[in-house]
Amino acid sequence: MENDDLLVLLSATAQGNKHAFAKLYQSTSGKLFAVSLKMLGNRAHAEEALQDAFVKIWHNASEYQVSKGAVLSWMISIVRYRSLDMLRHHKVRKEQSLLDEHNEGVDIDITYEDDSKLVDCIEQLDPQQKQAIHLAYYKGLTHHELVDHIASPLGTVKSWIRRGLQQLQRCLTL
The missing domain is CATH 1.10.1740.10 (RNA polymerase sigma factor, region 2, helix turn helix motif)
Known part of the structure; x- marks a missing residue:
């Protein structure tokens, strides 16, 4: 519609x-x-x-x-x-399993079933931007939870998200 x-x-x-x-x-x-x-x-x-x-x-x-x-x-x-x-x-987040994955050095494999322009644009993001945006917007993690999960400084995590969202906006308006 x-x-x-x-x-x-x-x-x-x-x-x-x-x-x-x-x-x-x-x-x-x-x-x-x-x-x-x-x-x-x-x-x-x-x-x-x-x-x-x-x-x-x-x-x-x-x-x-x-x-x-x-x-x-x-x-x-x-x-x-x-x-x-x-x-x-x-408290339905699976924080412990995310932390276990991180401790084992396993990256989250992010796949999307939808075949939309948004998915195409997400796939063009840098891996760090894609992971940070996925964890924040699809899994609901806060910035501070992302810092713990990704083991990167708060400013870096916020920058990945900000630059990734800017890139998504540019891609979606093309």
Whole structure:
């Protein structure tokens, strides 16, 4: 579904239109669930995060600003933040296994099933940028957790993420 179509549904949702909200849910829930499941690695937690995110979308639909980005991006950020909250609350991160992998010198093999432009752009990143972004955005690790996991200084980790995101933005706008 195109951004304009989602915008119409979100605007109607902001006016309390339950039918529009149902269509918005039907159109986006699969993609949003995939984001949550990828981050949480637990179907039940991902379903809970998705439900909480849609409650927030229903209540905050009027707060969406076109100038801030696409409707789907706004919705993904809500799901992502809710998933991060759940990671912290339920402690579903597998921090110990990540630390064990690091101690054994095993790099994380990052693969993406999707065949989108974003995936193509991610694959073009330097290995350090790719790993830092993956751990931060897909696994929900904080900067300080990344420092411990990657065994690099905080400034370096932040620079990898910043430069990687800048490169992704350039790649996606081509």
